[in-house]
Amino acid sequence: MEIRRGSALRNVCLLLVAVLHVLGSRGPLDLSHSRPVNALEGDDYVFLLWGYDREVQEITLEIQTPLASSVVLGLGPDTSLNRSDFVVGGWNEHNETYFYDAHTEGEWPPVKDKSQDYVLLDLSRNKTHTIMRVWRPWFTCDRHDQEIENDTVRVMVAIGDSENMELSDDRTFRKSIFFLEILADVLYPEITLFYDFKVTDFLVPDQDTTYACTFIPMPRVSKKHHVIRYDAIEDPDTVGIVHHILIYICGNNTDITSEIGDCYGSDARFSQCMSPTFGWAVGGEPFDYPVNSGVSIGMPEDPLYVRIEIHYSNFENKEGLKDSSGMRIYYTPELRLHDSATLMTGIFTFPMQFIPPGSKAFRNYGLCNTHLMAEVLGRPFEDLTVTTYLLHAHLTARGLRVMHYRNGTLIGTLGEDKRYDFSFQQVRNLVNSVTVKMGDQILVECTSSTMDREGVTFVSFVME
Known part of the structure; x- marks a missing residue:
């Protein structure tokens, strides 16, 4: 079957923060990235849009929700409320707007941060939808703020009709997002x-x-x-x-x-x-x-x-x-x-790999020596140009890292996610392509957690 198309498809620290705020005032960022975020129950969804500037390390986030009087946007390292970073906006009973940077330590509702690091760009509503757009630097030096790095971030959006911010499944939305996608x-x-x-x-x-x-x-x-x-x-x-x-x-x-x-x-x-x-x-x-x-x-x-x-x-x-x-x-x-x-490389679990129970960060390693590639393929092999990567693991995985060595010296990474999410396995582009020369070594590190398991986790004859 044939498709004919000619158009595009596609759809120190305080000083540093101050400098980033000044740089961020250059103008609005293009919100070139977007994802729908589904409710835990029901058919409603919010729309998340964002844009970032890698040079000055700033990001703008916008959420478009069904009509609501209160909106909470949360960024976290995992699906729990523990150590999650929130920004809260809305209208009180007198129709006056409020907005603040907040956090949770495992309990709801969020409490206001001493350091207010988000900047409100827009808070508005019409007959059907509410919009909140915010700006922040990637790194704020506030321990309550989620750092924006080359890792998966769990996004949570909650909406309501009052300042009480009570959570309900049909008005709570969650999705894993990789903000720095290219x-x-x-x-x-x-x-x-x-x-x-x-x-x-x-x-x-x-x-x-x-x-x-x-x-x-x-x-x-x-x-x-x-x-x-x-x-x-x-x-x-x-x-x-x-x-x-x-x-x-x-x-x-x-x-x-x-x-x-x-x-x-x-x-x-x-x-x-x-x-x-x-x-x-x-x-x-x-x-x-x-x-x-x-x-x-x-x-x-x-x-x-x-x-x-x-x-x-x-x-x-x-x-x-x-x-x-x-x-x-x-x-x-x-x-x-x-x-x-x-090129698929990683941990070949043959005849058996195991992970002990109660491990917070158990690490397995797999090594690829590229000087063997010509021998395996039976012909000379040219250097590789790496442009993209896909990190794949199973339910115990919490982090993955692909390290690039030359002559025994670490020279960079070919892919990394310290907050790996099994349900969000996305091919990602490198900022710049990387040349892997024949003779280089590629080391894959898989970090697993079995804190919720009482028995040994056995894995056999699959690629991690």
């Missing part, structure tokens, strides 16, 4: 086609964990094309149960089958094809390759088949669930300058 204007080529890799009505086993695999042919093209975008196909009946979807490219001598089987079971056919190319996990969004690169298909050395792996987490052991999830790729004959690929 967006690039993406132009579709004049000719853009799409193709689906998916299962059809697969009966999900009524067990906690299932890794289901099958083989699917690549789209047949008569000349080289570039894949420039991919997106998950999410079956509405299995949202929350499908944990991740991975597409592995296969060698052209692969023993394939159209059956669906256990990826890591006794059928050796499903242990083939271990080069991941496209991937999605819970909370992921569509991914566009950089404008100068794409994944090659259609050449003699390119794969004719892929292996699709879908991980189901059916913790409630529901019966009778049928799934038709998968991945959609977009490709074009209008070639780009470079070919892209995916």
